Amino acid sequence: MSLPIFSPTDDPGPNFMATLARTYQRYPGWYLRGSGMETMVGEPDGINSSLPSWTGNRISDLIRHGTTILALRYRDGVIVAGDRRATEGHLIAYRNMEKVMRVDQYSAMAIAGAAGPAVEMARLFSTQLEHYEKVEGVSLSTEGKANQLGQMVREHLALAMRGMLVIPIFAGYDLQAGNGRIYTFDVTGGHYIEGEHAAEGSGGRNARSVLKQFWHAEIDRDAALALAIEALVEAADEDIATGPPDTLRGIYPIVATITSSGYQAIDDDETASLVHSLYDRLQTRTETGERRWPR
Amino acid sequence: MTMPYYVSPEQVMKDRAEYAQKGIARGRALVGTVYDNGIVIVAENPSRSLRKISEIYDRIAFAGVGRYNEFDQLRVAGIRHADTKGFAFSRNDVEARSLANLYAQYLGQVFTHEMKPLEVEILVAELGTAPHSDQLFHIAYEGTITDEQDYAVLGGDTEVIRKRMAEAYRPGWKLEDAIRTCVRVLSGPGREITSSELEVAVLDRSNGERSFKRISQEAIDAIISPKKAARPKSSSSK
Numbered sequence: 001m002s003l004p005i006f007s008p009t010d011d012p013g014p015n016f017m018a019t020l021a022r023t024y025q026r027y028p029g030w031y032l033r034g035s036g037m038e039t040m041v042g043e044p045d046g047i048n049s050s051l052p053s054w055t056g057n058r059i060s061d062l063i064r065h066g067t068t069i070l071a072l073r074y075r076d077g078v079i080v081a082g083d084r085r086a087t088e089g090h091l092i093a094y095r096n097m098e099k100v101m102r103v104d105q106y107s108a109m110a111i112a113g114a115a116g117p118a119v120e121m122a123r124l125f126s127t128q129l130e131h132y133e134k135v136e137g138v139s140l141s142t143e144g145k146a147n148q149l150g151q152m153v154r155e156h157l158a159l160a161m162r163g164m165l166v167i168p169i170f171a172g173y174d175l176q177a178g179n180g181r182i183y184t185f186d187v188t189g190g191h192y193i194e195g196e197h198a199a200e201g202s203g204g205r206n207a208r209s210v211l212k213q214f215w216h217a218e219i220d221r222d223a224a225l226a227l228a229i230e231a232l233v234e235a236a237d238e239d240i241a242t243g244p245p246d247t248l249r250g251i252y253p254i255v256a257t258i259t260s261s262g263y264q265a266i267d268d269d270e271t272a273s274l275v276h277s278l279y280d281r282l283q284t285r286t287e288t289g290e291r292r293w294p295r
Numbered sequence: 296m297t298m299p300y301y302v303s304p305e306q307v308m309k310d311r312a313e314y315a316q317k318g319i320a321r322g323r324a325l326v327g328t329v330y331d332n333g334i335v336i337v338a339e340n341p342s343r344s345l346r347k348i349s350e351i352y353d354r355i356a357f358a359g360v361g362r363y364n365e366f367d368q369l370r371v372a373g374i375r376h377a378d379t380k381g382f383a384f385s386r387n388d389v390e391a392r393s394l395a396n397l398y399a400q401y402l403g404q405v406f407t408h409e410m411k412p413l414e415v416e417i418l419v420a421e422l423g424t425a426p427h428s429d430q431l432f433h434i435a436y437e438g439t440i441t442d443e444q445d446y447a448v449l450g451g452d453t454e455v456i457r458k459r460m461a462e463a464y465r466p467g468w469k470l471e472d473a474i475r476t477c478v479r480v481l482s483g484p485g486r487e488i489t490s491s492e493l494e495v496a497v498l499d500r501s502n503g504e505r506s507f508k509r510i511s512q513e514a515i516d517a518i519i520s521p522k523k524a525a526r527p528k529s530s531s532s533k
Contacts (some may be wrong), residue, residue: 016378127378
């Protein structure tokens with residue numbers, strides 16, 4: 001390694017990805033180039049006849065996938081949550097996955113889709129934010145951060161089209177505006193600000209239904225945390241790729257709050273008690289005939 | 296065509312060294328020292344936005360004296376090196392010694408091969424996990440690297456300041472004592488430096504993963520002149 005000094009006319013500035021490209025002659029999306037993945041990815045729809053037959057020739061059966069993630073705004077900021085299951089095709093590949101990641105003091109990223117590239121993207125994103133902050137002496141704005149992540153998602157488009165889709169949710173606390181922000185993304189890198197809540201991944205649709213029913217503008221921390229857990233439990237009830245809270249092993253959803261005092265992961269004890277009180281409530285509802293499930 | 300005059304290599308090096316020293320001596324000095332819970336760097340710097348001290352990585356800080364544009368380029372290169380290394384390997388694999396060596400090689404290279412040497416001196420400080428494993432690497436304009444014990448003095452008039460620092464340094468002192476002494480050592484007798492002319496930052500073991508933190512002007516005021524700092528508060532409340 002040599003000291004990365006560039007001439008003023010060729011300086012990558014505070015852009016970490018550009019620095020990486022100059023240092024390693026590689027660029028985000030390097031998963032594809034020279035990594036062996038280009039031989040694996042065949043047709044644009046992710047079908048490759050040279051794959052083992054048990055995979056049904058589908059790339060997605062070989063790759064670890066993360067599933068349901070969500071975010072919702074509440075009175076003090078924003079909550080981000082995700083289940084813990086990763087799948088390979090119809091198999092459970094991992095029970096401990098952490099799909100919610102702190103990217104800097106005031107923001108977090110949740111990931112759904114192909115786990116390998118998603119985790120790499122999160123690492124790159126968090127390095128980029130820290131790099132910018134150190135080089136420039138100030139942090140990027142919340143909008144600037146969302147835009148950066150959008151560019152990374154777009155860089156990944158070619159692989160997304162071949163079955164390695166990565167869909168993040170970005171959530172942050174905007175110190176200037178004094179409120180929580182949620183952004184969702186599409187494969188082309190488009191980023192969209194969400195005023196209330198968002199859910200992505202295979203169980204995202206079900207989670208969203210729960211959020212839609214019970215979310216309101218003045219929701220406080222405890223109610224919002226309970227709602228996040230309920231949405232994940234509902235998603236796990238309908239979607240095989242979403243893992244329910246695993247009380248046997250003590251594996252609970254990853255939940256974090258982001259407020260004016262920064263990112264705060266909710267510890268396992270609190271999530272466990274949230275899960276148990278939800279189960280109690282569901283039990284009561286069933287007994288009183290207020291609601292049918294669980295049967 | 297005119298023939299260039301012969302100049303001996305000794306003379307060339309001497310001239311370059313003199314040129315760099317003059318440039319550095321024009322700027323103001325800075326002091327870095329260890330205290331019971333970390334490393335503090337105190338710089339005389341009238342500018343609030345053009346910084347001399349900066350964060351490089353979780354446990355590494357950078358400080359430079361001399362020509363601003365030159366040491367700032369080195370600062371950014373250090374951040375790039377650290378972030379690239381941390382991204383390619385792991386956060387634990389980023390350490391100051393290899394960065395200090397890179398700086399030394401670069402400065403040495405420029406000193407011998409370029410027209411003009413860099414008019415800078417830099418300090419690379421690394422917070423150890425245990426109190427006695429802190430490191431201060433002092434790198435001079437020609438690439439000389441020194442692994443300093445307890446404290447480092449950089450910039451103009453260092454002989455005098457270093458002598459004062461040698462007398463004032465106390466092993467295992469508290470942050471407040473260290474800052475007060477560093478300011479006194481920088482100013483010397485018969486001169487006062489106010490908080491607006493100071494830039495202070497620490498690498499502190501209690502700051503979590505990213506241990507670098509700047510000390511605000513108000514906090515510096517409260518440490519170096521507690522009476523003065525209290526006065527404007529009481530007058531504004533009237």
